[in-house]
Amino acid sequence: MIPATAPIQRPADARLFGVDRFGQPRHMMRSRLIDLLKPTDVVIANDAATLPASLRGTHAPSGREIEVRLAARTSLSPSTIGRVLAVVFGEGDFRVPTEDRPQPPALNRGDRLLLGPLRAAVVSRVNHRRLVLLQFDGTADEIWRGLARHGHPVQYAHLQEPLAIWDTWTPIAGLPVAFEPPSASFALSWGLLESLAARGIGFATVTHAAGLSSTGDPVLDAMLPFDEPYVIPRYTARLVNRARARGSRVVAVGTSVVRALEHAGAEGRVRPGEGLATGRLGPGSALRIVDAILTGTHEPGTSHHELLRAFATSSTLALVDEELTRVGYRTHEFGDSVFLERQDRNTRGG
Structure with a gap:
């Protein structure tokens, strides 16, 4: 994978690598994200704005x-x-x-x-x-x-110039509580949200204090993610719970949304209100709420990549990583995207 070195949230050539619940891959332009969504899906994004942390x-x-x-x-x-x-x-x-x-x-x-x-x-x-x-x-x-x-936005050496705070705010940014941008939402646009509504795809938000993605210290990085507060509006909880009841998919935009929904839905039904997401999701985690994730192209070994192991087997993710590297996908917060559908446990081969 190639580091994305410019703070462009929605470049025209942004790519998307999709993997369905059977492990079947698909390359496409990210502008065609809606082609991976189904009528009656519910899409949930993080509306946190980023602090100058x-x-x-x-x-x-x-x-x-x-x-x-x-x-x-x-x-x-x-x-x-x-x-x-x-x-x-x-x-x-x-x-x-x-x-x-x-x-x-x-x-x-x-x-x-x-x-x-x-x-x-x-x-x-x-x-x-x-x-x-x-x-x-x-x-x-x-x-x-x-x-x-x-304060200034937290940033890393792959970016060549200092970030402005507005470079880190997604199109739906609201309350400034995130320490790094919930960057999966960079893929969103008001045009996409209009298209979701036109196709009967639900959309709602949570507010989650997305934390640091890296510290440069292996011992500290092993502690990530830290406990992170969130709030789930009643409308969002109701939309998700109704989708679950009728068998529709819940699609999370970003790892922070997965953390919030799974923590609030630990008993199988999302409760609205405030919470503190604790623990680390990974290969031993049984996802109860989220069926698919739109996320960045995370590097193996990071906490974000570890969370993806709750959706797919290590062998599937290894194939994803190999393909992203082979084709030259861009990584980090302004990079390309991955759409990963949760594999059924009885179809996981390893």
């Missing part, structure tokens, strides 16, 4: 330069922005691959971090020297203003 600053005790990437909260409420889980990097910026970034200075309880107009204190380290719980000074309004003034 990268904060450059100084570790006050050492005087060293750091970058703080906000990574998780326990609630979507704007009033809770003061306490955030964060991953801390040493000197450098997004132009240096995360795996090559220097370690930050030793982070101890009570250490002060000077982040532009924001000030924060380390509450505790969380199972890793670079993962910390932070408490920001000031009111929620002051913190939000500081993020807007000083």
